[in-house]
Amino acid sequence: MRTITSTRAIQLWRDAEAGSVGFVPTMGYLHQGHLTLVRKAAAENDAVVVSIFVNPLQFGPSEDFGRYPRDLESDQALLAGEHAHVVVFNPTPEEMYPSGFSTAVEVEGSITQILEGAKRPGHFRGVTTVVNKLFNLVRPTRAYFGEKDAQQLAVIRKMVSDLAMNLTIVGVPTVREPDGLAMSSRNVYLSPTERQAALVLSRALAHARSLWQDGERSAPRLGSAMLDLIAREPLAKVDYVSVADPTTLQEIEGTAESALVSMAVFIGRTRLIDNTTLRS
Known part of the structure; x- marks a missing residue:
């Protein structure tokens, strides 16, 4: 080297x-x-x-x-x-x-x-x-x-x-810790309590994927479901949650054939991002 x-x-x-x-x-x-x-x-x-x-x-x-x-x-x-x-x-x-x-x-x-x-x-x-x-x-x-x-x-x-x-x-593809947290250099900022709270990002994405697999295609409902889940974590503050077209990144207002689901969430002072793509 x-x-x-x-x-x-x-x-x-x-x-x-x-x-x-x-x-x-x-x-x-x-x-x-x-x-x-x-x-x-x-x-x-x-x-x-x-x-x-x-x-x-x-x-x-x-x-x-x-x-x-x-x-x-x-x-x-x-x-x-x-x-x-x-x-x-x-x-x-x-x-x-x-x-x-x-x-x-x-x-x-x-x-x-x-x-x-x-x-x-x-x-x-x-x-x-x-x-x-x-x-x-x-x-x-x-x-x-x-x-x-x-x-x-x-x-x-x-x-x-x-x-x-x-x-x-x-x-x-994104590489994740065994518990689902997306690997990031900024994860080092997290205290042990914040590290546990940060799992809310991957849980929210998994929730959206589960709804998608069950047939949910409404982008607003997918976004609301993720926001509701994140709101249950006291240390999490949402910067944005997006359900967007995977190519243009424009928000989907109605039903989706595919979607890039992404978010930025503050856990304490640390801003983390994560995403997943949903396809039929």
């Missing part, structure tokens, strides 16, 4: 790499969800690049950029154990955004203005700017993203399509 910290060095590495490259962009503090992406990338490519970069552009002024968990040594140890041709790209903010940097990449339209986009203004502009730059540096054959961040995945696919980028975006 090799660690590269400069943009020029990662470009030179890619110039010398003749085979296919799988790319896994992360903000570090790796867990089994990230490693699932790395393993899939390793199985489908000759080499793998994992970026570890906490991107300041995608955090709002009152968000957790400063306290976002970081442990590069642990991340490197986890990746070294994967027995793959892994290169870690770990630039500083100053390396990625040097003095005078003034360019942004933004996907316009409702896909970035609803759900996470509405709750976190500027977030997706920061995501698409950094991902575009990382794609330019790494020039991957395939890039791997978790489906837990469903809207982010949709936005990146839109950017890649609109700009005719020469790579394939691969979505990978």
Whole structure:
């Protein structure tokens, strides 16, 4: 395993790499969800690049950029154990955004203005700017993203399509703890009591899936059922619950043939997201 910290060095590495490259962009503090992406990338490519970069552009002024968990040594140890041709790209903010940097990449339209986009203004502009730059540096054959961040995945696919980028975006199913909690680097913020309360997200999704399997197709009723379940957890505060078209992410007002059910919920101070897709 090799660690590269400069943009020029990662470009030179890619110039010398003749085979296919799988790319896994992360903000570090790796867990089994990230490693699932790395393993899939390793199985489908000759080499793998994992970026570890906490991107300041995608955090709002009152968000957790400063306290976002970081442990590069642990991340490197986890990746070294994967027995793959892994290169870690770990630039500083100053390396990625040097003095005078003034360019942004933004996907316009409702896909970035609803759900996470509405709750976190500027977030997706920061995501698409950094991902575009990382794609330019790494020039991957395939890039791997978790489906837990469903809207982010949709936005990146839109950017890649609109700009005719020469790579394939691969979505990978959400990896969960044995009790159902979606793996997230932010789970480390949770106290033991909050960790137990956080299970309300996966329970709400399971409830929606159960109703769907029993024939419920009304989006409003599915949303209300999830909200009612979450309301029973005293530590949970709903930011949003959505039952939306899986392609456009627009809210479904009536009956649904398929739906992306997603939510953002505060457990104490920690904001968690989760989703599932319901199909006939």
